[in-house]
Amino acid sequence: MTDDPGVLRYSAFAASPDGGNPAGVVLDADGLTDERMQRIAADVGFSETAFLVDRTDDAGVPRYRARYFSPAAEVPFCGHATVATAVALAERDGPGEVVFDTNAGAVALRSVVKENAGVTVSFTSVEPQVRDLDPDVLERLLGSLGLAGSDLDERFPAKEAFAGNWHPILVVEDRELFDQFRFSPAEVAALMRENGWLGTVTVLHSVGPADFDARNLFPVGRITEDPATGSAAASTGAYLRALVHPETTVRIHQGAHVRRPSLLTVRIPPTGGIEVSGGATLLD
Secondary structure: OOOOOOOEEEEEOEOOOOOOEEEEEEOOOOOOOHHHHHHHHHHHOOOOEEEEEEEEEEOOEEEEEEEEEOOOOEEOOOHHHHHHHHHHHHHHHOOOEEEEEEOOEEEEEEEEEEOOOEEEEEEEOOOOEEEEOOHHHHHHHHHHOOOOHHHEOOOOOOEEEEOOOEEEEEEEOOHHHHHHOOOOHHHHHHHHHHHOOOOOEEEEEEEEOOEEEEEEEEHHHOEEEEOOOHHHHHHHHHHHHHOOOOOOEEEEEEOHHHOOOEEEEEEOOOOOOOEEEEEEEEOO
């Protein structure tokens, strides 16, 4: 077992110097047991820590087995930790293409260096899915947030969407209500576990055809509210595509409610995986 796993700490998707979502990154996790990775993630204390194991090369493209742990449990996929890890790899080995084999499937990544902007990473999600949200589950979810069905934007029906993790997606029409709703973390976490929501509960507010404000609730991972959620952004892209939303690129503004402003850019192709782009900065 590795005694010094070499944990790096990055902030991904930051929209300001004090923004973004922190993630732990371990670039060489070969030899670490599941129990050890879980302990490291708990010690780091961020919403997720990513671990890379078993590098191979596929026609010259590096390929890694990627695993993600919250402080409480392993999760199938984590977008912001994926971006943070790809930035760390690009800074160590140079930019380019890489593939992460996650518990949710293969995720292709591309990193580039932009002048005065550092490394930017785009990942393409696994094949997404969208399904109806059971009415009884929706009623319980809304009740746990102090909301009612009449509070939702009628243009955007509640659904569940998957692009690595399943996320229930709610779009609240009133801005003030979106900003001020409160919830019981224990109650929401129990509902999430019951429904297999290992990612976040995604609550959106439309501020324009190509812009959405987002709050992503993650009490199941012992994080009340996530500052930036790549898997939820990809799931939102899948959700919008299923609704035949006219925009092919949207921006997700997140983190303001936890004072860590974040920006995620989502490209929605006609078919296939959803592309999410952003950067990451090494924390002191």
